[in-house]
Amino acid sequence: MLENDLMRYFGFATFRPGQKEVIDSVLHQQNTLAIMPTGNGKSLCYQLPGYLLEGLVVIVSPLVSLMEDQVFGLQKQGEKRGIAFNSQLTGTDRQYVLHHLHAYKFLFLSPEMLLQEAVLNRLSQVPIALFVVDEAHCVSQWGIDFRPEYLDLAYARQQLHHPTTLALTATATKEVEADIRRYLLPGEAAVFRYSMNRSNIGLIVEKTTDKMATLRSYVARLNGAGIIYCATRHQVEEVYQSLKSSYAIGFYHGGLASDQRKMLQQQFSQNQLTLLVATNAFGMGINKSDIRFVIHYDLPDSLENYSQEIGRAGRDGLASQAILLYQTHDEQIHYFFQRETQEQINQLIERSEVDQGVPWTPLQEKWLQKSRKIGVDQWQQTVEQNEQNKRAKLREMLRYINLTTCRRTFLLQYFGENSQTIDPCCDNDGLVIDQEKESHVSGQQDTWQTLLLKMFKDVN
Incomplete structure (x- = not known):
């Protein structure tokens, strides 16, 4: 019984609502989306399967601070085989981790780090027990203007030989759920949605x-x-x-x-x-x-x-x-951020047509690569739609x-x-x-x- 494994590895007698169903799904190699409220123990949904499955658990995480939180939490549980593979490590340390992946059980990294050729190539050579996308709503919210790499995670899954994938988030409208399934979980996927209500x-x-x-x-x-x-x-x-x-x-x-x-x-x-x-x-x-x-x-x-x-x-x-x-x-601060984004996009489009010999910023490089990949016109339409969505979300906030x-x-x-x-x-x-x-x-x-x-x- 899973309850026995829960007690063995974590000292808990019972699961919180939704945890057992999600864990059972991924243990049966089913790609899974879990929409569970904050504080409901989403991390357990990949940690327990990680102990029960052979191979490395790869967790894609949007922020360095979140990776550090998760690794710190594992360490408090006595688990020393977790590592945040990010810019806080020196180049030498990153090389060491890549050459000793067998020594780790939980590898946390950003989509940008994952998509680096050397990292992806090395990970493709080791058994992946579970591919986890934490804060999966970022696919919808950040995918165009801030974190375009989130849209390329399907390519990363392909290079990793299509491992069982678990997408986790605390909040997702039906539209965001559709984006997550479209970009991360192609084909049939199990979806578990639990109320985001926190009555206390x-x-x-x-x-x-x-x-x-x-x-x-x-x-x-x-x-x-x-x-x-x-x-x-x-x-x-x-x-x-x-x-x-x-x-x-x-x-x-x-x-x-x-x-x-x-x-x-x-x-x-x-x-x-x-x-x-x-x-x-x-x-x-x-x-x-x-x-x-x-x-x-x-x-x-x-x-x-x-x-x-x-x-x-x-x-x-x-x-x-x-x-x-x-x-x-x-709300003016958010209108300012939106105008600033739009101005940067306009500048990028102008510069992509005429090379001015001025160095690109890292974000502009990402945008340029994405626009060339899908076509400038389509990219611009997608960005404009994204900006309209942001304004609509701000109106709902008001x-x-x-x-x-x-x-x-x-x-x-x-x-x-x-x-x-x-x-x-x-x-x-x-x-x-x-x-x-x-x-x-x-x-x-x-x-x-x-x-x-x-x-x-x-x-x-």
């Missing part, structure tokens, strides 16, 4: 003319650990500077060095830090079940991303809060902001689910934050930088 997470939107004051008010009233999400690195650091004198707080974004990010993840997981201000690069795989609240200081660009990010709260099943702060015109009816019902219907009555459910249904903070931290606290220096002093 209360939903609140606060319209304000002073977001910092409103943020301070919420943080002062909320207990436990929390994440504050911002749209840009600059905003992350600004919020951090405003709160650091009053709370045990750190900040996290892609501009930090790898060792700094790892230290922050460890400090937050071990409750040395109560608050973390971050871009959405943080949290996609962090194994911390007792996050009591997620606050969006800036407006997310889609309900998909919003649902992913609030799902990092309350994984232990206890009451938690998702609070979104909105100030008039917050509809959520301005709702006067139940927010949970709206979210569930957006993802094609039936509404579920929960009381109190959201601010429109009477949910309020009235608790007093049990242990408000006052005075100067150690920042993550100070904690890092102390640890080095202790070692020396």
Whole structure:
């Protein structure tokens, strides 16, 4: 029985909803799409089969931080055969890993790294037990303008001799599901869809003319650990500077060095830090079940991303809060990003017609290769459609902001689910934050930088 294997390798007596069905599917060599809510244990769906099947488990992951989270989680379980094969490794280290793949069980890498000729060639020479695409919705959301390599994963599967494939995501509309099946799971595939509803997470939107004051008010009233999400690195650091004198707080974004990010993840997981201000690069795989609240200081660009990010709260099943702060015109940052993308696309099209002798950026090189592969006209049409989809998603996000009816019902219907009555459910249904903070931290606290220096002093 699979329950015996679950107990043997992980010490759990029972599966969470959906896990056993997904695992059974891939063990029967069935290509599988699993749409399961954040915090429902998607990682187990490839980890347990990995122990039961001969060969290497290859996990395609969109972010370095997510790979590091997953490897750290494996290490905490005592599994030493996991490796994040990314730019944080030196060239020498990457060569070592490629020549010693037999020593590893779980290999995490980005689609860009996977599609490098030397990497793909080497992987094609070893038995692949399972090919996993984590955060598979990226095929639909990032495939054109940001991560075109996601669209080439079907080619990678072909080069790897069509291994059994498992696509995992927490949120997917019917359209996104269709994209995942089209690009990753050709032919017959088993699809397991479970409700993305997290009934223990209360939903609140606060319209304000002073977001910092409103943020301070919420943080002062909320207990436990929390994440504050911002749209840009600059905003992350600004919020951090405003709160650091009053709370045990750190900040996290892609501009930090790898060792700094790892230290922050460890400090937050071990409750040395109560608050973390971050871009959405943080949290996609962090194994911390007792996050009591997620606050969006800036407006997310889609309900998909919003649902992913609030799902990092309350994984232990206890009451938690998702609070979104909105100030008039917050959506302009996303319109700016969209205009910037469109301008870069226009420049690329112009430059592709007339060589100006100016070096291409890495992203422009990717776009150029893709446009040449499928034809400039078709590529441009696809990009324009993608931009229209982004604007439509942002409009739905704004509809959520301005709702006067139940927010949970709206979210569930957006993802094609039936509404579920929960009381109190959201601010429109009477949910309020009235608790007093049990242990408000006052005075100067150690920042993550100070904690890092102390640890080095202790070692020396």
